[in-house]
Amino acid sequence: MRPKTKKILFLFTTLIFMFFYIPIIILMAFSFNDSKVGTVWTGFTFDWYKSLFSNDQIISAVTNSLIIAVITTLIATVFGTLAALAIHRYNFPGKKAFNFLFYIPVVIPDIIVAVALLALYGWLDITLGISTVFPGHVAITISYVMLVVIARLAGLDASLEEAAKDLGANEWQTFWKVTFPLIFPGVLAGALLAFTISLDEFVISYFTTGPGSDTLPVLVYSMVRLGVSPEINALSTIMVLLIVIMVVITGRKMRVSK
Amino acid sequence: MTSENMVELKNITKKFGKDTAVNNLNLTVKAGEFLTLLGPSGCGKTTTLRMIAGFEKPTEGEVWINDQQVANVEPYKREVNTVFQSYSLFPHMNVFDNVAFGLKMKKTGKEEIAERVMNALKLVQLEGYIDRKPKQLSGGQQQRIAIARAIVNNPKVLLLDEPLGALDLKLRKQMQMELKHLQQSLGITFIYVTHDQEEALTMSDRIVVMNQGEIEQIGLPEEIYEKPTSKFVADFIGETNIFEGVVTNTQNEYADLNIDGVSIGIPKTISLVQDERVYMSIRPEKAKVSVTKDETAHLNGTLKEKIYVGSVTKIIVQLPNGREMVVNESGDSLRDVKAGNDVYVSWQPEETVVFKD
Numbered sequence: 001m002r003p004k005t006k007k008i009l010f011l012f013t014t015l016i017f018m019f020f021y022i023p024i025i026i027l028m029a030f031s032f033n034d035s036k037v038g039t040v041w042t043g044f045t046f047d048w049y050k051s052l053f054s055n056d057q058i059i060s061a062v063t064n065s066l067i068i069a070v071i072t073t074l075i076a077t078v079f080g081t082l083a084a085l086a087i088h089r090y091n092f093p094g095k096k097a098f099n100f101l102f103y104i105p106v107v108i109p110d111i112i113v114a115v116a117l118l119a120l121y122g123w124l125d126i127t128l129g130i131s132t133v134f135p136g137h138v139a140i141t142i143s144y145v146m147l148v149v150i151a152r153l154a155g156l157d158a159s160l161e162e163a164a165k166d167l168g169a170n171e172w173q174t175f176w177k178v179t180f181p182l183i184f185p186g187v188l189a190g191a192l193l194a195f196t197i198s199l200d201e202f203v204i205s206y207f208t209t210g211p212g213s214d215t216l217p218v219l220v221y222s223m224v225r226l227g228v229s230p231e232i233n234a235l236s237t238i239m240v241l242l243i244v245i246m247v248v249i250t251g252r253k254m255r256v257s258k
Numbered sequence: 259m260t261s262e263n264m265v266e267l268k269n270i271t272k273k274f275g276k277d278t279a280v281n282n283l284n285l286t287v288k289a290g291e292f293l294t295l296l297g298p299s300g301c302g303k304t305t306t307l308r309m310i311a312g313f314e315k316p317t318e319g320e321v322w323i324n325d326q327q328v329a330n331v332e333p334y335k336r337e338v339n340t341v342f343q344s345y346s347l348f349p350h351m352n353v354f355d356n357v358a359f360g361l362k363m364k365k366t367g368k369e370e371i372a373e374r375v376m377n378a379l380k381l382v383q384l385e386g387y388i389d390r391k392p393k394q395l396s397g398g399q400q401q402r403i404a405i406a407r408a409i410v411n412n413p414k415v416l417l418l419d420e421p422l423g424a425l426d427l428k429l430r431k432q433m434q435m436e437l438k439h440l441q442q443s444l445g446i447t448f449i450y451v452t453h454d455q456e457e458a459l460t461m462s463d464r465i466v467v468m469n470q471g472e473i474e475q476i477g478l479p480e481e482i483y484e485k486p487t488s489k490f491v492a493d494f495i496g497e498t499n500i501f502e503g504v505v506t507n508t509q510n511e512y513a514d515l516n517i518d519g520v521s522i523g524i525p526k527t528i529s530l531v532q533d534e535r536v537y538m539s540i541r542p543e544k545a546k547v548s549v550t551k552d553e554t555a556h557l558n559g560t561l562k563e564k565i566y567v568g569s570v571t572k573i574i575v576q577l578p579n580g581r582e583m584v585v586n587e588s589g590d591s592l593r594d595v596k597a598g599n600d601v602y603v604s605w606q607p608e609e610t611v612v613f614k615d
């Protein structure tokens with residue numbers, strides 16, 4: 001590569017990184033700012049973290065979001081992985097259509113899923129609450145899990161499963177001793193994706209949740225209409241840190257099991 | 259064991275869609291035998307092996323293992339183990355766990371597992387590598403682990419699909435000997451797949467030559483080499499000179515074969531009919547090249563090239579009909595003969611092999 005091209009590419013990459021991370025860094029910095037209006041730096045404080053943890057509304061929204069994200073991740077990961085295995089391994093009539101149906105949620109706008117679910121709940125006369133949020137979240141995250149796991153399965157040497165059976169392992173043992181450990185990085189990546197998508201999902205949650213069971217993005221949305229509170233900055237900082245830790249751990253796990 | 263026959267294939271046919279991979283194959287493998295399936299790539303060797311292991315279901319016909327029809331026996335319940343072409347070691351397990359896998363599936367006791375795994379690893383001389391992951395081993399070592407992983411289970415039959423294909427020549431030769439010794443000392447029936455005729459000739463008790471999903475010939479290595487029954491086998495096994503001619507006389511001790519106007523005596527090992535077109539084959543090491551014509555001389559030509567290959571010198575002779583012939587010479591009687599000189603090629607008629615197709 002010519003030195004000049006290299007320089008330009010380097011500059012370009014740096015700009016992109018700055019574009020991504022400067023707003024986040026500013027946000028994290030202002031979570032320690034001792035001023036109610038977050039535009040000027042007036043001094044260091046932990047006050048916003050303290051008030052965050054004593055804000056029942058926020059704590060309850062975080063709890064709701066985490067419950068929804070964890071359960072969504074479990075359901076989407078289990079069923080997404082099973083569907084991926086079915087599609088990878090078996091030929092059945094209508095396989096193409098089945099496959100296609102699973103991918104639609106990736107490209108379909110969330111708003112359509114939200115409105116459709118809302119209509120369905122209305123028609124079935126179901127009262128909105130935290131439990132009415134799950135179907136939408138599972139519907140959109142399951143496809144991502146499938147995509148990731150199918151990619152991993154495609155790279156799996158089929159003769160390894162045959163080797164296991166050749167050595168006396170039945171279907172069940174073959175799956176748990178060979179197939180699953182080898183696709184585990186994909187399953188983990190899919191789960192992580194499902195978790196983060198569910199955690200910051202807004203549109204579907206906004207439409208399908210009931211009164212008193214706001215998720216975090218829904219609560220933040222209603223709060224920022226009255227101006228960004230530094231408490232939100234504090235909360236965001238905690239979430240960024242948690243997600244960074246999660247990504248680092250899963251990254252390690254994947255490298256180990258490769 | 260109630261019978262001599264370890265594996266029997268009865269009228270086996272395997273079709274993939276419209277393509278026939280294996281066509282009406284009949285084969286009996288005796289207990290303790292080293293049997294090789296030999297043939298060019300794509301002739302159906304792997305498919306045959308996979309039907310014995312249970313990974314493919316025959317479209318027609320039956321597979322019998324140890325006097326049991328195994329159509330409804332899952333691969334994991336068959337008393338056979340496979341050494342795969344690509345080794346297929348489990349990448350997430352170390353050497354010990356790889357080799358122990360089969361025993362663990364059978365719920366063997368911990369101590370027995372440790373003992374048998376170490377014994378198997380000793381057999382392949384890798385007992386010092388139990389903690390390594392497969393990717394930390396060389397190709398040759400992975401190969402040995404794959405063998406240890408299979409034989410540790412004391413299978414009745416071991417299926418090996420081109421197990422040495424990925425190794426370099428020297429290691430391959432060494433492993434050929436080791437495998438042969440292993441097979442003899444363990445007394446396991448080996449069904450071995452290769453496309454390397456030399457490998458087949460050195461290792462096997464019996465060779466099955468396959469072509470396009472069918473058996474061309476079954477026999478001892480000497481039979482396959484010395485007495486091929488078809489042009490395909492003669493051509494595929496070793497180097498040879500094949501001529502096509504017309505039978506002109508069948509009355510005498512030797513029949514006469516007219517090859518482009520030259521008459522040559524051939525043994526009457528198969529029934530020959532006047533005016534019939536047949537082939538004859540003569541191995542390079544069975545013929546002689548000389549500068550003086552004697553009464554055994556069969557063909558005359560000009561010396562085209564001498565190629566020194568170490569153990570012998572290959573003499574390429576240009577024949578008047580435009581064909582070339584290869585003769586191996588071990589002495590140096592032709593030292594002074596140069597390209598373009600007239601030479602005579604001769605051989606004993608009994609050394610020729612005659613076949614119809």
Ligand SMILES: Nc1ncnc2c1ncn2[C@@H]1O[C@H](COP(=O)(O)OP(=O)(O)O)[C@@H](O)[C@H]1O
Nearest residue numbers: 274277278279298299300301302303304305306
């Ligand atoms: N799973 C399969 N699907 C379709 N065709 C196959 C399959 N396996 C093998 N074949 C075909 O069957 C023939 C024999 O293949 P194979 O048994 O692998 O040959 P070999 O091991 O002698 O090289 C080939 O023409 C191959 O393309």
Ligand SMILES: [Mg+2]
Nearest residue numbers: 300303304305
């Ligand atoms: Mg093959």
